[in-house]
Amino acid sequence: xxxxxxxDWPVGVCVLPDLPVNQARTSAHNxxxxxxxxxxxxxxxxxxxxxxxxxxxxLSVLVTVGDAELDPIWRSKLRTGSEKEACG
Numbered sequence: 758x759x760x761x762x763x764x765d766w767p768v769g770v771c772v773l774p775d776l777p778v779n780q781a782r783t784s785a786h787n788x789x790x791x792x793x794x795x796x797x798x799x800x801x802x803x804x805x806x807x808x809x810x811x812x813x814x815x816l817s818v819l820v821t822v823g824d825a826e827l828d829p830i831w832r833s834k835l836r837t838g839s840e841k842e843a844c845g
Contacts, residue, residue: 768801769816770794771809773823787823 772787794801804812813819813834
């Protein structure tokens with residue numbers, strides 16, 4: 758029996774690409790989030806922006822870190838997904 762090297766968790770963390778130098782931003786050292794979440798004991802899947810489309814259907818929670826502007830198609834997909842799952 759061969760074990761799977763990675764485990765898919767319902768929580769995904771996507772660290773967005775850094776903005777260009779000298780552009781205003783609200784966050785710095787975005788990759789530090791991985792150290793914080795591991796220290797807290799949270800199990801999650803690291804999701805790249807490129808692999809987000811394949812990962813999104815299996816996620817219950819998506820945490821994005823950073824200031825990058827998502828293209829309109831992604832904003833629409835995320836908005837539609839959150840509206841479907843919204844409580845209340």
